[in-house]
Amino acid sequence: MFGDGMLLSNIESIPGKTIIEYCGLVSGSTVRAKHFGRDFMAGLKNIVGGELKGYSELLAxxxxxxxxxxxxxxxxxxxxxxxxxxxxxxxxxxxAAELYCYGTAVRVE
Incomplete structure (x- = not known):
């Protein structure tokens, strides 16, 4: 996967690349609160069932x-x-919940 030219991987390597330098742990986070309108609609969905699209969009x-x-x-x-x-x-x-993303920054060739 690529993000703004950055190679991204959820495994311990980048297939076909050699790690030449470890740059350390990197992370990013965001804290989000529920929206009343989404909360209200989620309550209605709990009655009839189905995907909570407002929450799916918020998490994405x-x-x-x-x-x-x-x-x-x-x-x-x-x-x-x-x-x-x-x-x-x-x-x-x-x-309110925090979503935290972290990984190991490296240089590959």
Whole structure:
């Protein structure tokens, strides 16, 4: 996968590339709160069932923002790839959650 010219991988290498330098741990995060309108619609969906599209969109936006921030951190470290990428979530307040993305920044050739 590619992000703004950065090679991205959730495994410990980039297939076909050689790691020549480790640049360190990089991360990005975002904290998002639930939106009343989405919360209301989610409550209705709980009655009839189905995908909570508002929450799916919120999580997709959050993952992209956290990943973009991680990529910016890797660019600042001189890396051209990030390996072993992982996502984590945690509740930080009632109705708000952090989405955290992290990996190892490396230079490959």
């Amino acid at each position: 936006e959050s993952r992209k923002e956290a990943m973009d921030r991680m990529i910016m951190s890797a660019n600042n470290s001189g890396a051209n790839a990030i390996i072993n990428i992982r996502f984590s979530t945690s509740s930080v307040a009632q109705g």
